[in-house]
Amino acid sequence: xxxxxxxxxxxxxxxxxxxxxxxxxxxxxxxxxxxxxxxxxxxxxxxxxxxxxxxxxxxxxxxxxxxxxxxxxxxxxxxxxxxxxxxxxxxxxxxxxxxxxxxxxxxxxxxxxxxxxxxxxxxxxxxxxxxxxxxxxxxxxxxxxxxxxxxxxxxxxxxxxxxxxxxxxxxxxxxxxxxxxxxxxxxxxxxxxxxxxxxxxxxxxxxxxxxxxxxxxxxxxxxxxxxxxxxxxxxxxxxxxxxxxxxxxxxxxxxxxxxxxxxxxxxxxxxxxxxxxxxxxxxxxxxxxxxxxxxxxxxxxxxxxxxx
Numbered sequence: 255x256x257x258x259x260x261x262x263x264x265x266x267x268x269x270x271x272x273x274x275x276x277x278x279x280x281x282x283x284x285x286x287x288x289x290x291x292x293x294x295x296x297x298x299x300x301x302x303x304x305x306x307x308x309x310x311x312x313x314x315x316x317x318x319x320x321x322x323x324x325x326x327x328x329x330x331x332x333x334x335x336x337x338x339x340x341x342x343x344x345x346x347x348x349x350x351x352x353x354x355x356x357x358x359x360x361x362x363x364x365x366x367x368x369x370x371x372x373x374x375x376x377x378x379x380x381x382x383x384x385x386x387x388x389x390x391x392x393x394x395x396x397x398x399x400x401x402x403x404x405x406x407x408x409x410x411x412x413x414x415x416x417x418x419x420x421x422x423x424x425x426x427x428x429x430x431x432x433x434x435x436x437x438x439x440x441x442x443x444x445x446x447x448x449x450x451x452x453x454x455x456x457x458x459x460x461x462x463x464x465x466x467x468x469x470x471x472x473x474x475x476x477x478x479x480x481x482x483x484x485x486x487x488x489x490x491x492x493x494x495x496x497x498x499x500x501x502x503x504x505x506x507x508x509x510x511x512x513x514x515x516x517x518x519x520x521x522x523x524x525x526x527x528x529x530x531x532x533x534x535x536x537x538x539x540x541x542x543x544x545x546x547x548x549x550x551x552x553x554x555x556x557x558x559x560x561x562x
Contacts, residue, residue: 279316317411
């Protein structure tokens with residue numbers, strides 16, 4: 255009986271430890287548009303590759319950016335076991351891009367959620383400062399399926415403007431302020447396309463806030479052979495990271511990765527069968543173009559929370 259009791263204790267401890275560990279991510283999937291389709295980067299194929307990649311990685315929760323309503327429905331139809339929160343930025347309903355948060359329903363419970371706009375009037379849709387586009391941040395409060403509500407965390411996902419410098423600067427201040435208001439004393443994850451890299455002074459608004467740290471710098475192990483933006487060009491390299499995962503200071507960041515997976519597509523008619531160097535003659539090759547599923551690379555981070 256004593257051995258059984260001890261075994262139960264060990265199992266309980268293991269379950270609690272696992273519940274505090276999560277794989278999280280951020281993925282700018284690139285909005286669906288005719289120009290990309292004409293250049294060979296149509297959403298139909300990209301959606302399949304993106305969702306296959308996400309199903310393989312199986313993050314507990316991730317933020318996506320540039321998601322139009324039709325793309326949102328496509329992803330929900332292909333992703334395994336996910337629900338989402340978020341609204342279209344243009345009207346607070348289905349208009350314009352979403353910055354949705356997808357989460358595994360068998361692993362996480364949604365306790366609360368909301369949205370605010372990156373503008374002088376965060377409670378309603380509208381352009382902010384010198385921004386070129388309406389911008390929004392979606393947030394949710396979550397807990398593990400076996401965790402108590404006291405072991406909750408908040409997840410914020412956003413897309414800052416690509417043109418307005420003032421808009422990015424003021425949006426960063428607004429986001430930090432909203433985190434303090436919405437999630438005081440609670441573990442926080444902030445993901446998104448920030449359109450500023452680690453060398454920009456606006457990046458420091460987050461890392462100098464006392465509320466957040468960059469998971470790239472905090473990670474114990476990392477796999478990051480490129481930056482996070484690729485412009486649909488597989489040959490480009492940059493050390494700039496504009497897609498970030500910020501976490502609370504007490505959060506343990508175990509591994510961090512920027513995944514540069516691509517896919518291959520034929521250009522026009524099939525080419526002649528080729529043989530590889532030092533390869534068995536039974537293997538034949540065709541010349542295909544290597545493509546990226548998005549103009550951003552996804553970022554995945556494995557972390558463990560520490561509750562006070």
